[in-house]
Amino acid sequence: MNFEKNKLIILAGGKGTRIKKYNKFLPKPLIRFNNIALLSHLIRQLSIFRFKEIIILASYKSNQIIKKYDKKIFNFNKIKVLIEKKPLGTWGSINLHKKKINNDFFLINGDSYLNNINFSFHKLKDLKNNIINMMLTNNHQYYENKKLNNLYINKEKKIIIKKKSNYINSGIYFISKKIFNNTNLKNYSSLENDIIPFFINKKKVNGIINTNKLIDIGTPKSLRKAKIEIPFLLRRPAVFLDRDGVINYDYGYVHKIENFKFKKGVLKTLQYLTKLNYYIFIVTNQAGIAKGIFTEKDFLKLHLNLKSFFLKKKIFIHDVKYCPFHKDAKIKEYKKNTNFRKPGNLMIKEIFKDWIINKKKSFMIGDKSTDEIAAKKSGLYYEYSGNNLFKQVEKIVKKKFNNY
Incomplete structure (x- = not known):
């Protein structure tokens, strides 16, 4: 595919x-x-x-x-x-x-x-x-x-x-x-x-x-x-996922495919959600770009590789929103204090604007308080990432959102 x-x-x-x-x-x-x-x-x-x-x-x-x-x-x-x-x-x-x-x-x-x-x-x-x-x-x-x-x-x-x-x-x-x-x-x-x-x-x-x-x-x-x-x-339900610490292990500013290690249950979760016809969105802060640790091209290269990998696994990621900005950026073009960066919710708002989403049946999973704040600002049900993403998501879908 x-x-x-x-x-x-x-x-x-x-x-x-x-x-x-x-x-x-x-x-x-x-x-x-x-x-x-x-x-x-x-x-x-x-x-x-x-x-x-x-x-x-x-x-x-x-x-x-x-x-x-x-x-x-x-x-x-x-x-x-x-x-x-x-x-x-x-x-x-x-x-x-x-x-x-x-x-x-x-x-x-x-x-x-x-x-x-x-x-x-x-x-x-x-x-x-x-x-x-x-x-x-x-x-x-x-x-x-x-x-x-x-x-x-x-x-x-x-x-x-x-x-x-x-x-x-x-x-x-x-x-x-x-x-x-x-x-x-x-x-x-x-x-x-x-x-x-x-x-x-x-x-x-x-x-x-x-x-x-x-x-x-x-x-x-x-x-x-x-x-x-x-x-x-x-009009479909959507899942919003933070990236580092939810989809992959967060070793600190991961930006190369060889360092990208999926957490337990992630691929099974994404396949499960794809079969259920959920919209799947990744919403991630990427301050490493602003701080000069890696470039925006490095980020895009990683996600193009991930996209190819996901498609081979019959996983559909509908969009990836990322914020390269930070108020303390070393790179001048990325030095900005913006609500696009979580805990602001402009990334999520853009998705709501561009897609027809059943908001009541949608949810977000993250690993930081900034994710939780962004989710609550957006009216999304939120949970912190657990030890096995598949079991966690399956439970959410079956108990809360199984009648969409």
């Missing part, structure tokens, strides 16, 4: 013509659900993985997308926004930037949401001799749009077009770079109308099925449903 060599491409050029009455000022992917843009929801859900880069292909009102995402970092994934100056269609936009894609790549639509995509996304990568792997769903509630809504997977896992079928395109793909050698369309062209049917006929498209709910926002009716369903599906 580690995609360091692959880029994630997000199609975000749509105008939303059919819903213009309800969305006059935003490009369609920036329509908000629980005051968070759909595009942000999509990026955060998939940023649990490690991509070489996330590229957003924008067109309509692209300045808004550039301002919000270009050169930003989500869970250690770098974002780049590329612009289509005139409408070229979904495939024309991809083809325009093929030199910047330059490898097999993941592709998703930026104007629909598939629930729990995380648990099946990695299955797309097995291309074998195919050009495209597609994720299908049997949720027809999504499709007032009639493109590719009659798909079927045969015994060889090849997708065929069939008049009567329960499966539709979910708008989620893994595509071989060879596709650029097999298509000569240079002007306006559509991925769904031109490219995919072409390769289906050549028996070069495989399919996997995800039966979770797929939600579109392309029509007034579907947008009204989405305003209710997307926040409902994304």
